[in-house]
Amino acid sequence: MTEVSRRPGGMGSDSWIQAREYLVSLATHCILAFSAFIAFGAMFWMVLASFKSASEIIAKPPTFLPQAPTVASYILILSEQAFDRYFLNSIVVALPSVLLILFTSSIAGFVFAKFEFPAKELIFTIILSTLMVPPAVTLLPLFRLVSNLGWADTYQALIIPVCVSAFGIFLLRQFMEGLPSELLDAGRIDGASNWWIYRHIVLPLSVSALSALAIFSFLANWDSYLWPLVIVYDENMRTLPLGLAHLLGWSSRPRYDLFLTGAVITVVPVVVFYSFFQSRFVRGVTLTGLKY
Amino acid sequence: MAATNLRERRWARFWSRYGFVIAVLTPILLWFCIFSFGPILYALGASFTNVHTLDPSLAKFTGLKNYINLLDDRRFMMSMSNVFKFVLTKGVLNILISLGLALLLERLRRGRNLYLFFIFMPVVISQVAVAMLFLWLYDPRLGLINYLLSLVEIPPQSFIRSTAQAIYSVAVADVWKTYGYAAVIFLAGLLDIPQDYYEAAKVDGATRLQTLWRVTIPLLKNALILVLVLIVIDGVQHFTMVQVMTGGGPADSTLMPSLLVYNYGLGANNYRMGYACAVSFLMFVVILTVTVLQLRLFRSLYD
Numbered sequence: 059m060t061e062v063s064r065r066p067g068g069m070g071s072d073s074w075i076q077a078r079e080y081l082v083s084l085a086t087h088c089i090l091a092f093s094a095f096i097a098f099g100a101m102f103w104m105v106l107a108s109f110k111s112a113s114e115i116i117a118k119p120p121t122f123l124p125q126a127p128t129v130a131s132y133i134l135i136l137s138e139q140a141f142d143r144y145f146l147n148s149i150v151v152a153l154p155s156v157l158l159i160l161f162t163s164s165i166a167g168f169v170f171a172k173f174e175f176p177a178k179e180l181i182f183t184i185i186l187s188t189l190m191v192p193p194a195v196t197l198l199p200l201f202r203l204v205s206n207l208g209w210a211d212t213y214q215a216l217i218i219p220v221c222v223s224a225f226g227i228f229l230l231r232q233f234m235e236g237l238p239s240e241l242l243d244a245g246r247i248d249g250a251s252n253w254w255i256y257r258h259i260v261l262p263l264s265v266s267a268l269s270a271l272a273i274f275s276f277l278a279n280w281d282s283y284l285w286p287l288v289i290v291y292d293e294n295m296r297t298l299p300l301g302l303a304h305l306l307g308w309s310s311r312p313r314y315d316l317f318l319t320g321a322v323i324t325v326v327p328v329v330v331f332y333s334f335f336q337s338r339f340v341r342g343v344t345l346t347g348l349k350y
Numbered sequence: 351m352a353a354t355n356l357r358e359r360r361w362a363r364f365w366s367r368y369g370f371v372i373a374v375l376t377p378i379l380l381w382f383c384i385f386s387f388g389p390i391l392y393a394l395g396a397s398f399t400n401v402h403t404l405d406p407s408l409a410k411f412t413g414l415k416n417y418i419n420l421l422d423d424r425r426f427m428m429s430m431s432n433v434f435k436f437v438l439t440k441g442v443l444n445i446l447i448s449l450g451l452a453l454l455l456e457r458l459r460r461g462r463n464l465y466l467f468f469i470f471m472p473v474v475i476s477q478v479a480v481a482m483l484f485l486w487l488y489d490p491r492l493g494l495i496n497y498l499l500s501l502v503e504i505p506p507q508s509f510i511r512s513t514a515q516a517i518y519s520v521a522v523a524d525v526w527k528t529y530g531y532a533a534v535i536f537l538a539g540l541l542d543i544p545q546d547y548y549e550a551a552k553v554d555g556a557t558r559l560q561t562l563w564r565v566t567i568p569l570l571k572n573a574l575i576l577v578l579v580l581i582v583i584d585g586v587q588h589f590t591m592v593q594v595m596t597g598g599g600p601a602d603s604t605l606m607p608s609l610l611v612y613n614y615g616l617g618a619n620n621y622r623m624g625y626a627c628a629v630s631f632l633m634f635v636v637i638l639t640v641t642v643l644q645l646r647l648f649r650s651l652y653d
Contacts, residue, residue, distance in 0.1 A: 086454045087461075093451055094468035097530065101471065103494075104483050116492040162378060169374045181379070188386045192587045192637060194608040195630040198403060198615045198623050199389035199396070222381045252370040281476045283590040284608070288616060299478040303594050314486045321479035332474045336467050339474065343531060344538040 101325070108132070108322045112315040131319040139308070139316075141323055143294060144301035151216045151297060152279040158221035159275045160268055167230025168260050172242060182231070188224050193284065201288050211292040220279065226271050229346055233267035234260060270342030273335070280328060298324040397628040403621040416628035426629060429605045430636075432517050436606070437585035439521035440528075444581060445574075448529045452536035453562075466537075470530040477527065481594035484523040485510075488595075510596050513603035520592055520604055527591075528584075532577045539573030540566070575648050579641055586637050607633045 103122070107115055108131060110124045135141050170182055200219055209215035237260065245255045261268075283299045290296055296304065302320045305313065332339055397416055401409035420426045451469060455462050472480070487494050488509040496506040509519040547569065551561045567574070589608040592598065598605040598613070607629055615626030 083457075086457060090451065090454055090458075090465045090469075093447075094465050096526070097470075097472050098468040100483060100487070100526075101475070107486075118492075118497065120494055120497055162381075165374050166378050169371050173371050175368055175371045181375070184387075185382060188382070188390070190634075190638060190641075191390055192583075192608070192630065192633055194587065194589070194611040195393050195627070195634055196386065196389035197611060197630070198626055199392040200385065201616070202403070202406070202623075203384070203389065219385050222378060222385070224382075224386075227378075277474055281478075281590075283478055283593075284612070287593075288612075299476055299590075302476075302478045302482060305482075306594070312485065312489065314489070314492065317482040317486060321476075321482040324479045325475050328474050328476070329471065332471065333467075336470070337463070340466060340470060340534050343534040 101329075104318050105322055105326070107315075108319040110315070112313070115315050115318070131315040132323075135316055135319050135323070139301060139305065139320070140293065140296075141298075141301060141320060144296050144298045145323065147213075147295060148280060148298045150213055152276055155217050155220050155279050156272055156276045158217070159223045159226050160272055162222045163226030163230045163271060164261060164264060164268060165256060166227045167234050168256050170227065170231040171234035171237075172239065172260075185224050186228055189228075197284065197288065200285075204289055210289055211295045213295075215289045216282075216286060216297070219285070220282075223271075223275060225346075226275065229271055230264065230267055233264055233345075237263055266341070267345060269338055270345045273339055273342050274346055277328070280324075393627040393630060396624050397631050399624045400622070401624045403615055403623040403626075406623075409624070412624070416625050417632070419625070420628055420632065425602060425605060426607075426610060426632075428602050429607045429610050432602075432604060433586055433588070433606050435517050436521050436524075436588065437582055439518055440524055440585050441578065441581045443522070443525045444529050444532055445577065447525065448532035448577070449536050451529070451533045452540055453566075455533070455537050456540040466530075466534070469533055472527045473530045475527065477590040478594055480523060480527045481591045484519075484526075484591075485595055488519055488523075510604075511600060513601050516596055516600060516604045520595055523595070524588070524591055532581075535573050535577055536570065539570045543569045571648065575645065578644055582640050582644065583637055586633060586640075 106122065106124060109127045109129065110121070111126065111128050111130060114121060114125055170178065204210065204215050204219065209218075241259055241263075242255055245259055250258075281299065282297070283303070286297050286300050287303075290300060298320075302317075302324055305316050305320055308316070396409075398411060398413060399409045400412050400416075455465060458465070486492075490496060490506055490508045490511055493509075495509070499506065507515060510516045543566065547565050548561065551565050556564065587608055588606055589612070592604050592606050593609060593612075596604040598609045611626045611630045611633075614620050614622050614629060620626075
C-alpha cells in the first residue's frame, strides 16, 4: 500500500527530472554543435570559397556554395606565385627537421633518463632553461651567425638551427624514466651495446611519446614564419607561410580569392593528416602539456 | 709497465662507463652552444652596446643607455600596453570558452570525440592561413562578419582598420585558433577528477555552482596553471598573426614587442641591433616575472 501511495508523487518528480535532464543534454549538444560549427564552418567555407571566382568571393550577399565552380584561382596561384615550389620547400624543410628532432631528443632523453654522470642535473637544467627565452632574443644573433656562415637562402639555414629541441629532450627524458630499467639491464647482461639497446628496446617502447613529439614539431615547423622571414630573400626558397604572406603585397587591392586559395593549399595536407590521426593529436596535447 | 697498464685499465673503465654519454652529449651540447646559449649571451652583450645589425665593427659599449632610452620610447611603451591588452583578452576569452566547452564535453557519454575533432581542428592550421581567413572575415566592406552584423541591424565595424578595435580583433582571431588546445587540456584534467568528490559534494547538498567553484576548479589547478602560463608565454611573444594582419598598425595600435625587435633590428633605416636586443631582453624579463608570479599566486591560493 505504502509503495503504491508513494508512487504517483515519485513518478511525477521522476519524469520532471527526466525532462530536465533531457533539456540539459539538448542544450549541451546545441552549444557544442555551435562551437564545432564555428571551428569547422569557417574553414569549410574557406575551402568552398577557393572554388569561387574572384568576383563571387566579394559578392553581396555572400554565397555559400560556389555558383559556378572554378579552379581559376588555383591556376593563377600556381602559375603566378609558384605555390608548388613553396609547398615543396616546406616539405623539404619540415621532414628532415622533424626526423632530426626525433633522433636528438630520443637519444639525449635516453642518456638523461638512464645514465649517471657528473653534473647531469646541472646540464639538464641549463638546457631546459633555454625554453624560457623568447625566440625574439636569439633572432638577431642567429641572423648574424647564419648569414656569416653564408647560409642565407639555403635549406640548412631553415633546418640546422631548429634540429635540436630542449622541449623534446625534456619530454623524452620524462617518458623514458618510466621505462623499467630491468629491460635495459637484461640487454646489457647479454652483452648488447648501448646503441643496440637504444635502437631495439628504448625506441620501440617510446613510440607514443615520439609520435606526440613528431606531430607537434611538424606543426610548429609547417607554421614557422618569423625565422624564414628573416633568413629567406630568394623567391624560390620561400616556404608556404612566407609565400602566403607575400600575396598581401602582390596587388594594391586585397585579392581574397588568392589569399584563401593559398591558405587552403597550406592547410589541407595538415588537416587531412589530422583527420587520420586525430586521437594521436589529442592524446599528444595531454602527453606534452600536462607533464610540463 | 705496470703504471701504463693501470692507466690503460682506468681509461678503459672510464670509457665503458661514460663513452656513450660523451658521444651523445658532445654534439648536442655543441649545438646548444652555437645555436642557443651563444646567441642568448651575444644578445645580452649586444644590448649594452650600439652595435649595428649588418656592420658590427663600429660597436661601442654604451652601458645601460639602451634600457634607459627604452623607458622614454613611445613605441616601446605602446607595444607593452598593446601586449597587455592582447594577453588579457586572449586569456579571458580562451579560458572561459575552453573551460566551458570542456565542462560540457565531460558530461557527454557519446559523441565526445566527434565534437573534439572539430573543436581541435583550428589548432593544427598555420597561423598565416588563419590570418588570411580573418583578413577576409574582418574586411569592413566585403567581409562576412559585417554582413552578418548588417542582418541584425548593427552598423559595420572597421575591426583591424581601426585603432580602437584592431588589437582585440587580432586577439579574437588568435583565440579562434587556440581554444581547442586549452579545451583538450581542461578535459583531460576534468576526466582525472574522481567521481567520489562529486558524490560527496552532492551528499553535502552543494549546488552545481558551488560544486564547480569549490570542487572542480581547485582540482583542476594543474591544468589551469599550465594553460595560464602557456597563454602568457605565447601571448607576450606573439608575432605571426599581428605581423600578417596589421603589421603593427594602424598607428602602432597593434605593435607588439617582438614586432619591435624585428623592426628595430632588421627594418630598413634601423638595423639597431643593440637597441632591439634590449627590447627582447625586457620581453624576457616580463615573461619570467609574470610566470613566476602566476605560479606563486596559484600556490598561495590553493595550498
